[in-house]
Amino acid sequence: MPVAQPLDQSELRQLAELAERIARQAGEIAVRRRAEGVEVADRKSSIVDVVTAADREVEAFIRGAIAAARPADGFLGEETGAAAGASGLTWVVDPIDGTVNYLYGSTAYGISIAVVAGEPDPARWTPLVGVVVVPAIDVVYRAVAGGGATRNGTSLGVAAPASLAETMLATGFGYTADRRRQQIAVLGPVVGAVRDIRRVGAASVDFCSVADGTVDAYYERGLNPWDMAAGALVATEAGAALHTWDASGVRAYLVAAPGVDSALLTLIRDAEAAVLGSGAA
Structure with a gap:
C-alpha cells in the first residue's frame, strides 16, 4: 500500500x-x-x-x-x-x-x-x-x-473516577448466541467490582461516551474496524487510555479513564481467561 x-x-x-x-x-x-x-x-x-x-x-x-x-x-x-x-x-x-x-x-x-x-x-x-x-x-x-x-x-477531556468501584462501564454483545453467552459470563465477576454496567448498542457512541464522561470505560470483544475507528480516536484524544489484545482469537478493546484503566484491564482479562480458555466463539 x-x-x-x-x-x-x-x-x-x-x-x-x-x-x-x-x-x-x-x-x-x-x-x-x-x-x-x-x-x-x-x-x-x-x-x-x-x-x-x-x-x-x-x-x-x-x-x-x-x-x-x-x-x-x-x-x-x-x-x-x-x-x-x-x-x-x-x-x-x-x-x-x-x-x-x-x-x-x-x-x-x-x-x-x-x-x-x-x-x-x-x-x-x-x-x-x-x-x-x-x-x-x-x-x-x-x-x-x-x-x-x-x-x-x-x-472534551475525560475525568477519572476515584476508584474502580466508582467506575461506570459500558459494554456490548455480539450477534451470535454463543458469543453473547461468553460475554455475559465474562461480565459476571466484573459487574460486582464496578459501579454499574451500561449497554447502548452502538460501539461508536460508546467510545464517544467515554470521551464526554457519560461513562468511565467501554469494553467489548469482537469489534470490526469500522465499529471502532472513529470513536476510539475521539476517546483517546479526549485523554482516555486504549488497550487492545487478542482474546482467544478475537480482538478485544478497552478504552477507559486513566487511573482505573490498568485495574479494569486486569479484572477483565482475568475474567476472560476463566471463561474463554481456548474455546472462544
Missing part, C-alpha cells in the same frame, strides 16, 4: 471538516429514512444481525461523496467492503452504527467516519481523523490526531 505523506494540523483539520460535512449529510438521510419507516433488507452473521436499506443508501452516499472530494484515497465500509487508494489514506466508515437501535426507533445510533494512514487494519494503521455524528439528537463528536476531541465544538 502507498505510504501517506505526513499531514500537518491544518491538513488534518481540513480532512475532519470534510468528514463532518459528509457525516452530517449522511445523518440527514438516515433521519429521513427512519421517519418514513425502516425494513430489514438482509441478515448477516445471524438472524439478529440485520441490514436495512438505509444502511446501504447511507454508505453509498458517503462513499460517493468521499470519491468526489478525495479520489485518490482508499475506502473501507461495513456494507460495501474495501477499495485500495493511491494516497496511503483510507476512509473507514460505518454508515449506521447501531442498526438494531435504528430499526427499533432508538436515538442511539451513529454515522461513523474515520481517516487512517497505512493498512486498513486497526493493528497496523495510524488514526488521523474521527467523526461520529449522532443525528437523532444533533450531536457531533470530532477528533484530530494530536489536536484533541470535541462535542459540538466544545473540547
Whole structure:
C-alpha cells in the first residue's frame, strides 16, 4: 500500500471538516429514512444481525461523496467492503452504527467516519481523523490526531473516577448466541467490582461516551474496524487510555479513564481467561 505523506494540523483539520460535512449529510438521510419507516433488507452473521436499506443508501452516499472530494484515497465500509487508494489514506466508515437501535426507533445510533494512514487494519494503521455524528439528537463528536476531541465544538477531556468501584462501564454483545453467552459470563465477576454496567448498542457512541464522561470505560470483544475507528480516536484524544489484545482469537478493546484503566484491564482479562480458555466463539 502507498505510504501517506505526513499531514500537518491544518491538513488534518481540513480532512475532519470534510468528514463532518459528509457525516452530517449522511445523518440527514438516515433521519429521513427512519421517519418514513425502516425494513430489514438482509441478515448477516445471524438472524439478529440485520441490514436495512438505509444502511446501504447511507454508505453509498458517503462513499460517493468521499470519491468526489478525495479520489485518490482508499475506502473501507461495513456494507460495501474495501477499495485500495493511491494516497496511503483510507476512509473507514460505518454508515449506521447501531442498526438494531435504528430499526427499533432508538436515538442511539451513529454515522461513523474515520481517516487512517497505512493498512486498513486497526493493528497496523495510524488514526488521523474521527467523526461520529449522532443525528437523532444533533450531536457531533470530532477528533484530530494530536489536536484533541470535541462535542459540538466544545473540547472534551475525560475525568477519572476515584476508584474502580466508582467506575461506570459500558459494554456490548455480539450477534451470535454463543458469543453473547461468553460475554455475559465474562461480565459476571466484573459487574460486582464496578459501579454499574451500561449497554447502548452502538460501539461508536460508546467510545464517544467515554470521551464526554457519560461513562468511565467501554469494553467489548469482537469489534470490526469500522465499529471502532472513529470513536476510539475521539476517546483517546479526549485523554482516555486504549488497550487492545487478542482474546482467544478475537480482538478485544478497552478504552477507559486513566487511573482505573490498568485495574479494569486486569479484572477483565482475568475474567476472560476463566471463561474463554481456548474455546472462544
